[in-house]
Amino acid sequence: MGKSGKKIYGNFASVEDIKFRQISLNEWQRLVAQKTIDYKSFFLNSKWIHVIQKQYKFKDYILGIYKKNALIGAIPFLVTPTLFFKKKLIALPFSDHLEIPGWNTSFSSPLKSFLQTLLSQYSEIQIRTFFPIEGFVTHSQEVIHLLPLEKDFELQKKKFNSSIRRNIKKALKNGLQLELSNSQKAMHEFYSLHLITRKKHGIPIQPKHYFINLYSEVIKKDLGTIATVRMANQPIAAAIFLFTDKAILYKYGASNISFLHARPNDFLFYHMIEWAINNRFELFDFGATQIKNQGLMRYKQNWGSVAKPLYRNYLFADTTHYSDEINSKKLNIVANIIQHSPKWVCRVLGEIFYKYSQ
Structure with a gap:
């Protein structure tokens, strides 16, 4: 506590008139509300941080950027564990990307200098952005696909690839129906389908309680919705959408592979884009995709979306830090185990290890 009795978050470190100090989540949210940001995504909402913290107990380290004692920007880190009893600082785990409020490229050097002083406490510091940060180890292996929305759905449809239009006709012939809901039942149905999808791809599923937290903190408060595609009243595909202004x-998306021939995913996106336009949204974010997944890249582009590269910027305490080959081999082993095991294996592995996956 300072002499005034006010809580002090961290110490100042000044380089080239730029200072860094830890701030509170409330200060972070006020800053986000004040700043003009090109794409103010849901990942900037403190409720998103609350969902992650409620499940995984990660501590926040919101790094304020100051100039002449005025808060001009911030980076929201969370402290995450590793399997080897070390800690990482990540902005922001389980998030596709991060816009840094108030960012200026001139901050790169002083930011690196400050963060390097923290490497005695953290084995890795990672910032996920739309741009490479000078002086950091940078990898770009993902993109997001953004679809600017027209005010008229009929105009929007003209941007769809002909394959999308054919698939929609097929979906309509199969009598598919779309339901939007903020109910617990919808979340439970989504989780069941999501488990099937994750097992198919050999990826551990996030703990079920994580989705319960997402429901109570976000969906229930009308900051998102669950879209479910039904065929003969049976849920065959579902997705979770999150909103900003x-x-x-x-x-998150999920589907029953036994019904993919009915084109439920095309049906879902088609009607969600229409719904978004009718509700005056201006941008449809298809989420992150690994560049190596060319099939999914093409699918998202078929809707008329534009790919935007994502960057992961790293600082490491140990120079022998990063090996794509080793990580890929580990993931392949885990995927093989999950794909050839009962669904409970996918679920249990997620409960135990998902918090280390970042």
Whole structure:
């Protein structure tokens, strides 16, 4: 506590008139509300941080950027664990990307200098952005696909690839129906389909309680919705969408592979884009995609979206830090185990290890 009795968050470190100090989540949210940001995504909402913290107990380290004692920007880090009893600082785990309020490229050097002083406490510091940060180790292996929305759905449809239009005709012949809901039942149905999808791809699923937290903190408060596609009243595909004032984000998707021939995913996106336009959203975010997944890249581009590169910027305490080959081999082993095991294996592995996956 300072002499005034006010809580002090961290110490100042000054380089080239730029200072850095830890701030509170409330200060972070006020800053986001004040700043003009090109794409103010849901990942900037403190409720998103609350969902992650409620499940995984990660501590926040919101790094304020100051000039002449005025808060001009901030980076929201969370402290995450590793399997080897070390800690990382990540902005922001489980998030596709991060816009840094108030960012200026001139901050790169002083930011690196400050963060390097923290490497005695953290084995890795990571910032996920739309741009490379000078002086950091940078990798770009993902993109997001953004679809600017017209005010008229009929105009929007003209941007769809002909394959999308054919698939929609097929979906309509199969009698598919779309339901939007903020109910717990919808979340439970989504989780069941999501488990099937994750097992198919050999990826551990996030703990079920994480989705319960997402429901109570976000969906229930009308900051998102669950879209479910039904065939003969049976749920065959579902997705979770999160909202900001101007953008709708596709965050999680799931489907029953036995019904993919009915084109439920095309049906879902088609009607969600129409719904977004009718509700005056200006941007449809299809979420992150690994560049190596060319099939999914093409699928998202078929809707008329534009790919935007994502960057992961790293600082490491140990120079022998990063090996794509080793990480890929580990993931392949885990995927093989999940794909050839009962669904409970996918679920249990997620419960135990998902918090280390960042």
